Amino acid sequence: MSPFSVWGTKMWFADRFARTGAELARRHGLAVVGVGGGAGREAVIGRTIVEKVAEAGGKAVSLVGETSIGELKAVIKGARLVLANDSAPVHVAAAFNVPTVAIFGPTARKWGFFPLSERAIVVERLGLECRPCHIHGPQKCPKGHFRCMNDIQVEDVVQAVENLLR
Numbered sequence: 001m002s003p004f005s006v007w008g009t010k011m012w013f014a015d016r017f018a019r020t021g022a023e024l025a026r027r028h029g030l031a032v033v034g035v036g037g038g039a040g041r042e043a044v045i046g047r048t049i050v051e052k053v054a055e056a057g058g059k060a061v062s063l064v065g066e067t068s069i070g071e072l073k074a075v076i077k078g079a080r081l082v083l084a085n086d087s088a089p090v091h092v093a094a095a096f097n098v099p100t101v102a103i104f105g106p107t108a109r110k111w112g113f114f115p116l117s118e119r120a121i122v123v124e125r126l127g128l129e130c131r132p133c134h135i136h137g138p139q140k141c142p143k144g145h146f147r148c149m150n151d152i153q154v155e156d157v158v159q160a161v162e163n164l165l166r
């Protein structure tokens, strides 16, 4: 699980990642490995996700801020599934043909950033007039409502994961 991006609006919410991890642990016994760069706020988010999954009775560990690029690739290659924002881990997973659920907010397929893998599912808010709004994703939603991410619920992501695990 990689809940980060350098672009603010490309990030789905940390608490929803945590709830998703907890739900997947509860329903399917999946263990969560949190990855991503950054040893400050990101590491706190990683620990929070671990706590939530543990509260749900699942296994989780945070490697946020602790992996080299090579180690990150190894973790992704060994994963049963990758769940991430529109960010580098999605493309690493595609390169290794690891099943992937990618969450896309302000960007869209027509700009070419979708994972090039048949084993990937993109969760996105279709039919939103303001979307896509920026080639990368602005740091803050220019409309203020941030519906491209706000409208994506935990159950949407859990179902995408379940579809890939079948």
Ligand code: SF4
Binding pocket: 009, 105, 106, 107, 128, 130, 131, 132, 133, 134, 140, 141, 142, 143, 144, 145, 146, 147, 148, 149
């Ligand atoms: S303007 Fe629309 S697409 Fe852009 S960040 Fe806000 S909700 Fe998302």
